[in-house]
Amino acid sequence: MAEPAQDTGSVAERLAAEALIVDVEGFEGPLDLLLVLSRSQKVDLRQISILALARQYLAFVDRARKLRIELAADYLVMAAWLAFLKSRLLLPPDPTEQGPSGEEMAAHLAFQLERLAAMRDVAARLMARDRKGRDFFARGIPEDMTVHRTVAWTASLLDLMQGYARIRTRDDFRPFVMDRKNLMTMEQALDRMRPMIGFAGIWTDISSYLPDGWDGDPSRRRSATAATFAASLELAKEGRIEIRQGDSFAPIEIRRKERARD
Amino acid sequence: MTDPQDDPQSALLFEVPTEAEQERMVEAILFASAEPVTLAELTSRLPEGCAPAAALEALRARYAGRGVVLVRVGEAWAFRSAPDLGHLMRAETVETRKLSRAAIETLAIVAYHQPVTRAEIEEIRGVSVSRGTVDQLMEMGWIRLGRRRMTPGRPVTFVVTSEFLDHFGLETARDLPGLKELRAAGLLDSRPPPEDGAEDGAGDPGQDQMFGN
Amino acid sequence: MTDPQDDPQSALLFEVPTEAEQERMVEAILFASAEPVTLAELTSRLPEGCAPAAALEALRARYAGRGVVLVRVGEAWAFRSAPDLGHLMRAETVETRKLSRAAIETLAIVAYHQPVTRAEIEEIRGVSVSRGTVDQLMEMGWIRLGRRRMTPGRPVTFVVTSEFLDHFGLETARDLPGLKELRAAGLLDSRPPPEDGAEDGAGDPGQDQMFGN
Numbered sequence: 001m002a003e004p005a006q007d008t009g010s011v012a013e014r015l016a017a018e019a020l021i022v023d024v025e026g027f028e029g030p031l032d033l034l035l036v037l038s039r040s041q042k043v044d045l046r047q048i049s050i051l052a053l054a055r056q057y058l059a060f061v062d063r064a065r066k067l068r069i070e071l072a073a074d075y076l077v078m079a080a081w082l083a084f085l086k087s088r089l090l091l092p093p094d095p096t097e098q099g100p101s102g103e104e105m106a107a108h109l110a111f112q113l114e115r116l117a118a119m120r121d122v123a124a125r126l127m128a129r130d131r132k133g134r135d136f137f138a139r140g141i142p143e144d145m146t147v148h149r150t151v152a153w154t155a156s157l158l159d160l161m162q163g164y165a166r167i168r169t170r171d172d173f174r175p176f177v178m179d180r181k182n183l184m185t186m187e188q189a190l191d192r193m194r195p196m197i198g199f200a201g202i203w204t205d206i207s208s209y210l211p212d213g214w215d216g217d218p219s220r221r222r223s224a225t226a227a228t229f230a231a232s233l234e235l236a237k238e239g240r241i242e243i244r245q246g247d248s249f250a251p252i253e254i255r256r257k258e259r260a261r262d
Numbered sequence: 263m264t265d266p267q268d269d270p271q272s273a274l275l276f277e278v279p280t281e282a283e284q285e286r287m288v289e290a291i292l293f294a295s296a297e298p299v300t301l302a303e304l305t306s307r308l309p310e311g312c313a314p315a316a317a318l319e320a321l322r323a324r325y326a327g328r329g330v331v332l333v334r335v336g337e338a339w340a341f342r343s344a345p346d347l348g349h350l351m352r353a354e355t356v357e358t359r360k361l362s363r364a365a366i367e368t369l370a371i372v373a374y375h376q377p378v379t380r381a382e383i384e385e386i387r388g389v390s391v392s393r394g395t396v397d398q399l400m401e402m403g404w405i406r407l408g409r410r411r412m413t414p415g416r417p418v419t420f421v422v423t424s425e426f427l428d429h430f431g432l433e434t435a436r437d438l439p440g441l442k443e444l445r446a447a448g449l450l451d452s453r454p455p456p457e458d459g460a461e462d463g464a465g466d467p468g469q470d471q472m473f474g475n
Numbered sequence: 476m477t478d479p480q481d482d483p484q485s486a487l488l489f490e491v492p493t494e495a496e497q498e499r500m501v502e503a504i505l506f507a508s509a510e511p512v513t514l515a516e517l518t519s520r521l522p523e524g525c526a527p528a529a530a531l532e533a534l535r536a537r538y539a540g541r542g543v544v545l546v547r548v549g550e551a552w553a554f555r556s557a558p559d560l561g562h563l564m565r566a567e568t569v570e571t572r573k574l575s576r577a578a579i580e581t582l583a584i585v586a587y588h589q590p591v592t593r594a595e596i597e598e599i600r601g602v603s604v605s606r607g608t609v610d611q612l613m614e615m616g617w618i619r620l621g622r623r624r625m626t627p628g629r630p631v632t633f634v635v636t637s638e639f640l641d642h643f644g645l646e647t648a649r650d651l652p653g654l655k656e657l658r659a660a661g662l663l664d665s666r667p668p669p670e671d672g673a674e675d676g677a678g679d680p681g682q683d684q685m686f687g688n
Contacts, residue, residue, distance in 0.1 A: 028364060031388025074389065100456030108455050115386060118440075118449045123370030125439040132429045133356040135348035137507035139341060143294035143556055143564050153615055155574040155582065157643045163576070164583035165657045167600055287563055289542030290556040294564050307563050329502030343503040350500055350520055354507045 030078035033057070035113055045114045050106035051089050054082040085109070184214060184224045189231035197241055203253040206232055278311035281320070288317040298338030298428055334433045336424040345431065359402075365395045369404060373426070373438055374450060377408035377419035382452070396420070404429065491524035494533070501530040511551030577608050582617060586639070586648055590621035590632035609633070617642070 027033045037056045038048050061079045064071050088102030130136055193209055206228050207215070214224035232254050235241045241254045279287065287308055292299055304314040318339055322332045325341070333342050343351065361369070368391060371383050383391050399405045408421035422435060432438065444450050492500065500521055505512055512520075517527035531552055535545045538554070546555045556564060574582070581604055584596045596604050612618045621634035635648055645651065 028367075029387065029389030104456040108453070111453055112386075112388065114447075115449045116388065118444055118447070119367060119370050119374065119386060122374060122438070122440045122444065123366050126370055126373065126430060127361075127366060129430045129432075129439070130345035130348070131358075132342070132431065133354075133358060136345040136431060137343040137348075137351055137354050137503075138296040139293060139554075140354060140507045140509040141511075141553060142296035152571045153574045153578070153611070154571050155579050157645075159574070159579050160583050160586065160643065161652060161657055163579040164587055167580055167584065286540075286542035286557065287560055290560040291542075291563050293543045293554065294556050327499075329499035329504075330506045341506070343507045344499065347500055347503040350504055351507050353520070354509065 030057075030075050031112060031116055033060070033075065034078075034109075035116055038113060045110065045117055048110060048113070050109055051086060053109075054086045054089075057082050058086070182217070182220050182223060184211075184220075184227040186227050186230040186234065189224070189227035190234060193228070193231050193235065197235060197254070197256050200241070200254060200256045203244065203255045205251040205253055207251065279309055281316065284308065284312050284314070285317040285320050285324075287312070288314050289321055292321075292332070292339055292341050295340070298335040298340035298424065300338040302337075304339070333431065335428045336434060338424065340428070342431075359398075361398075362395065364389075364392065365398055368395050369399055369422075369426075372399070372405050372420045373422045373435065374441065374444060376421040376435070377411070378421075379411055379417040379419050381417065383420075492522055494529065497521065497525045497527065497530045498533045498537075500525070501527050502534055505534075505545070505552055505554055508553075511548040511553035513551045517552075575608070577605070578611055581608050582612055582635075582639075585612075585618050585633045586635050586651055589634040589648060590624070591634075592624055592630040592632050594630065596633070 027036070034053060034057060037060065038045065038053055040056065041048055041052060058079060061071060061075065085102060085105050089106060093101060132138065189209075192211060196209065207225065209228050210221065210224045214220045229252065232241065232243055232252070236243050236254075240257055242257050243252060243254050245252045288304060291304060291307055301314060301318075304318075305312065308314060318332070325332045329344050329347060330341050331344050333340055348355075364387075367387055368383055371386050372378055375382065375386070380391055380396070396405070403423055403425040405420045405426070406423050408419040410416040411419055427433070427435065441450075501517060504517060504520055514527055514531070517531075518525065521527055531545070538545050542557050542560055543554050544557050546553060580600055581596055584599050585591055588595065588599065591599075593604060593609070609618070613620075616636055617639040618633045619636050621632040623629040624632055639645075640647065
């Protein structure tokens with residue numbers, strides 16, 4: 001039985017509508033309301049009359065207004081859209097008008113309703129499945145399966161000894177300080193040799209120029225030898241002496257250089 | 263018994279366990295864990311050279327019809343008590359928080375339409391999705407963020423988790439009830455509303471929001 | 476099968492499950508229960524007329540030699556992974572990391588100078604010793620608290636443990652090479668400072684301090 005006009009419903013219909021109004025808080029939005037209203041058509045959603053549905057919805061909104069029930073904006077927006085849809089469906093198509101036809105709009109609304117109904121259906125089927133913690137259960141006494149990530153700190157005996165050695169010898173790495181006590185400079189050697197070379201008419205081992213007290217201790221001897229040799233080179237450069245060495249590692253000898261008058 | 267370590271040829275330090283032994287090992291590991299164990303994790307826990315896939319098949323057959331059954335959850339495997347014996351488990355039943363209608367529908371939409379954006383969920387339901395609904399489902403571990411959609415605004419998407427599959431006893435998301443029928447009926451297509459230039463001019467800001475444009 | 480209940484009215488509401496079915500039920504209950512289940516509890520949870528003792532025996536036999544075994548825990552029953560497979564559960568990844576320089580030095584000082592107070596360690600290292608370093612060494616079980624020093628403040632002292640000796644393959648801390656040996660081994664490559672040459676030459680003050688008392 002199609003609904004001829006919005007105000008000529010049966011008493012039962014009116015009661016149902018009022019029940020809906022009382023229940024308006026319970027709707028999950030206008031699409032939900034449309035879906036509920038569509039059920040009163042008692043046909044498959046695919047065959048539903050969108051025009052009739054639009055009328056039902058508008059009637060519902062109208063009644064809600066009369067009862068001074070405030071509807072959320074969503075519902076009013078839908079009402080405006082449905083009123084527009086209704087006019088498009090009823091009036092012959094105006095070729096100058098742009099946008100989708102009333103049929104296209106109605107088809108899309110039907111699709112939305114069918115889709116929402118389908119999602120509700122599968123949601124119910126999903127929730128009715130055997131569920132973990134209700135129908136089937138996991139192991140009640142799970143065993144410790146955690147992967148224990150332990151950090152094993154290691155050190156070798158060598159690390160330990162090196163570490164200790166490092167601490168005990170840390171003081172050795174002080175800024176370099178000249179050990180003056182055991183060091184002879186080239187200047188000192190030059191000062192010592194200048195007065196002496198005038199007497200060096202014959203080849204003499206430079207080691208004999210080392211001062212007393214510098215030929216015993218190896219480090220003092222090393223320093224004095226180096227300084228004396230460097231001083232000898234300096235004197236040779238000045239043209240005061242000549243240097244020779246018979247062979248590798250043989251004693252280095254020097255003698256006074258004869259002046260040009262020779 | 264030859265010591266394999268004496269054999270310089272032997273690449274493996276230990277002999278590969280027999281198939282029966284591998285089955286025992288997989289059985290023990292899966293039994294020990296309350297959570298599904300992935301094939302990769304099984305492999306990593308088993309001695310070198312083991313092939314857990316064969317052991318899983320053998321176990322699945324062995325436990326078929328028993329009080330405890332081997333189930334697949336996505337890429338993972340778990341033992342679960344047989345669903346038909348749930349009535350004996352009142353003591354173990356965990357009272358799950360009652361989900362609101364909005365949450366149930368949102369969950370179903372995510373499951374059947376994944377990956378799905380919030381705007382798409384709203385278009386399907388015809389109402390806005392409250393933050394709390396999404397949060398609750400995320401908190402329960404049933405949905406999670408998927409990849410961002412490569413559309414303007416790069417909206418986030420939602421997908422269901424393996425915990426969801428586990429909870430509802432699904433091997434994969436393809437096993438969702440009625441999925442094929444929905445797809446065949448075109449109800450999972452994303453079908454944009456017809457271009458509505460005319461009444462857009464009339465200016466219904468709510469409309470755009472509601473129907474996802 | 477006799478009706479266990481005397482009341483003639485109560486023909487059992489349900490048929491007594493078959494033995495195989497009872498075994499399944501017991502299997503499922505034991506699997507899902509968070510605690511071992513007693514025979515009495517099994518009886519109360521199973522449908523009327525069931526005899527869980529027989530089911531337990533059947534299960535015990537069924538699981539014998541499997542990866543999971545049915546064990547008795549006091550008066551109760553539970554599944555446990557087979558003892559020989561325990562190593563599969565306890566997957567342990569041990570990440571070996573070298574001790575920090577600060578920790579090694581602190582450890583070395585304790586080893587060479589034990590018992591040694593924190594202040595002494597700091598004096599020898601020339602820098603303060605962080606609480607974390609000492610804690611780490613204590614946690615590793617390589618050093619422990621020794622006796623309090625009988626000096627003002629009664630500071631705690633640290634000594635090395637037998638675990639430390641084990642790790643480094645030492646019989647006693649006295650086996651640690653002295654400075655001279657370290658030098659001979661090329662570990663102390665720098666010459667001793669001339670100033671404390673005498674002291675050093677006399678042989679390693681640390682050692683003296685350590686073993687002198």
